[in-house]
Amino acid sequence: MMIDASSLALIGKHWRDPENIFRQQAIATAASEFCLSAPSFELAMDWIFAHWTEENIKKMCVPAHIKNKAIVQILAGTTPAMIAQGFLQGALCHTPQYLKIPRQQTRFASLLYQSFQYYAPELAAFFTLDDGQNREAFYKILQKAECIIAYGQDETIEALKQYQTPTNQFIAQFIAHGHAESAAIIFKEAANLDTLKKLADDMLSYDQRGCLSPRVTFVEAGGELSPAECAKQFAESVLPERAEELPRGGLFDGEAAEIWHQQILAGFRGDVYTGKDWTVCYSPILYCAQSQCALLSERTSLSSTLPESRVATPSKAHIVTAHSITWPKIALPRFMPFQPFKNASILLPLLNNLISIGYAGALENIIPFQKVTQRFCKIGDMQKQCLIF
Amino acid sequence: MLSNLNTDILQHILHKKGDFNTLALAVFAYQYQHITSYQRYCQQLNKTPENIRRWQEIPAVSTEVFRELPLCTFPPETARHVFQTSGTSDEIKGKHYYHDMQLYDAAIQASFMKNLGLVLKSDTQEIFLQRSLFRILTPTFQEVSTSSLFYMFQQVVDWYGDAQSQYYFNNNDLNCEKLVQDLLRDIKENRPVVLLGTAFSWVNFFDYLEEHSIRLVLPESSRLMETGGLKGRTRTVSREALYQLFHTQLGLPLDNCYSEYGMTELSSQCYSLPNTHHFISPHWMPVQIIHPETRCEVAVGETGLVQFFDLANMTAISAVLTSDLAIKHTEGFELIGRAPKAILRGCSTVFE
Numbered sequence: 001m002m003i004d005a006s007s008l009a010l011i012g013k014h015w016r017d018p019e020n021i022f023r024q025q026a027i028a029t030a031a032s033e034f035c036l037s038a039p040s041f042e043l044a045m046d047w048i049f050a051h052w053t054e055e056n057i058k059k060m061c062v063p064a065h066i067k068n069k070a071i072v073q074i075l076a077g078t079t080p081a082m083i084a085q086g087f088l089q090g091a092l093c094h095t096p097q098y099l100k101i102p103r104q105q106t107r108f109a110s111l112l113y114q115s116f117q118y119y120a121p122e123l124a125a126f127f128t129l130d131d132g133q134n135r136e137a138f139y140k141i142l143q144k145a146e147c148i149i150a151y152g153q154d155e156t157i158e159a160l161k162q163y164q165t166p167t168n169q170f171i172a173q174f175i176a177h178g179h180a181e182s183a184a185i186i187f188k189e190a191a192n193l194d195t196l197k198k199l200a201d202d203m204l205s206y207d208q209r210g211c212l213s214p215r216v217t218f219v220e221a222g223g224e225l226s227p228a229e230c231a232k233q234f235a236e237s238v239l240p241e242r243a244e245e246l247p248r249g250g251l252f253d254g255e256a257a258e259i260w261h262q263q264i265l266a267g268f269r270g271d272v273y274t275g276k277d278w279t280v281c282y283s284p285i286l287y288c289a290q291s292q293c294a295l296l297s298e299r300t301s302l303s304s305t306l307p308e309s310r311v312a313t314p315s316k317a318h319i320v321t322a323h324s325i326t327w328p329k330i331a332l333p334r335f336m337p338f339q340p341f342k343n344a345s346i347l348l349p350l351l352n353n354l355i356s357i358g359y360a361g362a363l364e365n366i367i368p369f370q371k372v373t374q375r376f377c378k379i380g381d382m383q384k385q386c387l388i389f
Numbered sequence: 390m391l392s393n394l395n396t397d398i399l400q401h402i403l404h405k406k407g408d409f410n411t412l413a414l415a416v417f418a419y420q421y422q423h424i425t426s427y428q429r430y431c432q433q434l435n436k437t438p439e440n441i442r443r444w445q446e447i448p449a450v451s452t453e454v455f456r457e458l459p460l461c462t463f464p465p466e467t468a469r470h471v472f473q474t475s476g477t478s479d480e481i482k483g484k485h486y487y488h489d490m491q492l493y494d495a496a497i498q499a500s501f502m503k504n505l506g507l508v509l510k511s512d513t514q515e516i517f518l519q520r521s522l523f524r525i526l527t528p529t530f531q532e533v534s535t536s537s538l539f540y541m542f543q544q545v546v547d548w549y550g551d552a553q554s555q556y557y558f559n560n561n562d563l564n565c566e567k568l569v570q571d572l573l574r575d576i577k578e579n580r581p582v583v584l585l586g587t588a589f590s591w592v593n594f595f596d597y598l599e600e601h602s603i604r605l606v607l608p609e610s611s612r613l614m615e616t617g618g619l620k621g622r623t624r625t626v627s628r629e630a631l632y633q634l635f636h637t638q639l640g641l642p643l644d645n646c647y648s649e650y651g652m653t654e655l656s657s658q659c660y661s662l663p664n665t666h667h668f669i670s671p672h673w674m675p676v677q678i679i680h681p682e683t684r685c686e687v688a689v690g691e692t693g694l695v696q697f698f699d700l701a702n703m704t705a706i707s708a709v710l711t712s713d714l715a716i717k718h719t720e721g722f723e724l725i726g727r728a729p730k731a732i733l734r735g736c737s738t739v740f741e
Binding site for chain 1: 426427429430433434449450451452453454457458681682684694710712714728729
């Protein structure tokens with residue numbers, strides 16, 4: 001583990017180095033794979049690899065239920081963070097790792113793999129990269145895998161589920177991470193320009209496409225800036241400058257049309273502010289649908305389709321973790337709704353099942369939210385995820 | 390003001406009297422004055438009746454807003470008809486409130502028969518052909534009183550229909566057997582028919598014909614109109630394939646098959662030119678095909694979102710932005726479907 005930590009830390013150090021050839025190539029050629037602009041992708045590299053230090057990596061330990069197992073990782077990701085995490089975790093497992101990378105996002109994965117080969121060939125040897133073009137071969141590998149870790153949209157999980165038939169079951173543990181969402185909360189003592197500047201980084205860094213990107217910002221009334229003023233200041237004083245430094249990348253199909261429709265809708269609900277590549281809106285009433293772990297039962301039924309004897313194995317096989325939620329309905333790049341609240345308790349049911357909550361204000365305010373989220377952190381650090389397994 | 394404007398619009402719809410831009414600006418001023426939420430929205434955009442000179446500048450409202458707010462110039466509870474968008478039961482439906490149907494009816498009268506080639510034109514007037522025998526593959530308006538399409542069919546049958554005109558959709562099912570029976574009689578008696586149905590219902594009907602190895606050759610001068618999406622109960626077909634079926638299964642020349650494009654949020658309809666899939670909007674409802682990113686009108690051959698300004702929507706909102714994508718043609722526009730919904734994206738994409 002010591003050797004791994006130092007090798008991985010070395011790789012991280014090189015990826016943080018602006019002169020590093022792998023990093024430079026990734027910024028030049030792979031940013032578009034994630035619909036990110038080059039400056040945003042560069043910032044992403046800084047944040048992702050900032051945590052790849054020997055000290056941090058040594059703290060990571062491989063969970064018992066996947067130890068010594070041949071693992072297939074399905075890395076479907078709209079941010080490079082997920083792919084990097086897949087490599088890091090895979091390297092620590094010390095077992096053969098088959099990494100299925102998205103067909104349209106092969107460039108970054110290939111460069112990261114090459115950097116492993118270059119700086120830590122002993123770790124690179126664990127990996128096999130595949131974009132899954134040969135579907136039959138891929139499913140054969142799934143059949144043989146001892147553990148399948150899938151990061152994917154609900155359709156990903158559904159596709160895997162569809163593949164299974166009574167005579168064609170995966171023997172593996174199946175760990176599914178579905179779609180996840182995050183939100184930001186500004187308590188009244190922190191409703192100021194400084195907080196909004198930090199929020200801008202959380203919003204702009206991955207064009208709000210990451211699981212940890214805040215989809216909506218709730219602002220407590222009674223602070224230096226009212227919730228409506230927060231939205232206005234964010235749009236007029238904060239975003240124009242920061243968005244100039246971190247321009248938005250491209251748009252996926254349908255996003256431009258949806259942004260237009262949602263801007264109009266937001267204009268009817270309250271105030272809407274638009275910039276070259278961003279939208280901020282404020283509505284005086286809560287418009288979020290209640291969060292729900294919509295596909296949790298689906299996921300559970302995926303494992304329940306497996307033979308009972310397998311489900312009941314002592315190694316706790318077929319662990320199903322789902323973060324899938326259908327909240328909020330608006331999930332567009334650089335589209336930030338601000339919503340007011342007076343009593344934080346009304347947010348609790350709305351924020352149930354979020355993967356992450358960013359907050360600004362006194363720590364005690366956020367304590368009740370520990371129950372409803374997996375992670376909470378300061379606004380400004382939402383995208384700076386610590387290494388976890 | 391209301392009655393004057395209403396009359397002016399009626400004159401424009403029915404007789405092309407008056408200047409469209411002038412009427413559009415008057416309609417905007419009227420809607421701005423009476424729909425508070427619209428007024429507030431327009432003020433945010435700094436687009437008011439005082440500073441707008443061209444109808445193209447009038448702020449359009451997304452069809453999404455019709456799902457959330459009652460957009461009407463009168464108290465919604467006084468509406469005579471409330472049409473609703475279709476969709477699954479748990480979906481929030483868009484609503485269009487009508488205080489009276491005068492403009493809606495005028496829009497049908499000015500376009501339906503003419504666009505189906507059922508009007509004779511002389512130099513001085515338009516003459517309707519003899520009353521038509523309608524065969525309709527949808528429920529009646531009495532059965533589904535929230536459907537603007539079924540309302541239109543009801544009016545058309547009332548105004549232009551032969552006494553034997555009939556609906557063939559009962560108890561949630563298309564009565565294909567009866568329809569075939571009646572069409573065979575029409576063929577035998579050589580009576581031209583006007584068939585009206587949703588594309589969905591046509592797909593179902595053709596499935597039935599195929600299942601029973603039936604092919605019909607409808608009397609000359611028969612007409613067919615289809616509308617709506619192309620997803621059938623059993624399969625989905627392309628528009629081209631559907632039209633081919635009109636020809637092969639019903640013996641209709643493609644020149645006699647028409648497509649209608651309408652929606653709950655609008656009071657007027659577009660019809661396709663014969664033997665093309667290019668829709669033409671009526672003179673009182675000009676269309677713009679707008680690029681969703683630049684928000685500018687696209688050039689011929691390019692794709693964008695369809696946006697209308699419908700004068701007949703006087704008591705709602707006239708400038709309506711749809712979610713439909715279309716290619717702009719020299720004459721008309723060609724629908725290519727709904728803009729794909731932007732999907733939720735976290736750290737995950739679709740598995741391929």
